[in-house]
Amino acid sequence: MEKIQIGIACGNNSELYVNFLMQTIRETASNTENIEFLLGVNKPTVNKELLQKNSDAFNIKIIDAISPHQGSLGHGFCLDELLKHMDSKYGMFVDCDVAFLE
Numbered sequence: 001m002e003k004i005q006i007g008i009a010c011g012n013n014s015e016l017y018v019n020f021l022m023q024t025i026r027e028t029a030s031n032t033e034n035i036e037f038l039l040g041v042n043k044p045t046v047n048k049e050l051l052q053k054n055s056d057a058f059n060i061k062i063i064d065a066i067s068p069h070q071g072s073l074g075h076g077f078c079l080d081e082l083l084k085h086m087d088s089k090y091g092m093f094v095d096c097d098v099a100f101l102e
Contacts, residue, residue: 001031005091007038007082009065009075015050017096022054024099032057038085040065042078061085 006025008018018039026032036059039051048062063085067077079093 001034002090003034003036003059003088005036005038005086005088007040007079007086007091007093008096009040009042009078009082009093010046010051010096011043011075012045014096015047018051019053021094021096021098021100022058024101026054026057028100028102035059036061036088038063038082040078040082042066042074 008014008021010018022037025035029035038061040063041048041051042065044066051062052060054060063081065078065081067074069077082093
């Protein structure tokens with residue numbers, strides 16, 4: 001089965017939201033082995049260890065996406081960096097404060 005890549009821009013205070021998002025996917029997906037998270041870290045203060053909390057269930061790749069730009073330009077830079085690492089037929093970008101429901 002083809003992997004599904006989920007790209008998320010991770011800024012300040014995003015870690016707990018990302019972990020909640022992963023938990024909701026863990027609880028609703030029939031198979032987590034083909035799900036890969038691409039986490040674009042766009043601030044140096046982001047706790048990368050906390051972002052890896054669900055690595056027992058998912059393949060998680062941390063991508064350095066720190067930009068000299070602030071606001072929308074910095075967020076756009078992060079999304080561009082994530083896209084460079086997407087190589088699967090199936091993928092999506094989601095905000096960190098999303099929950100997957102049944």
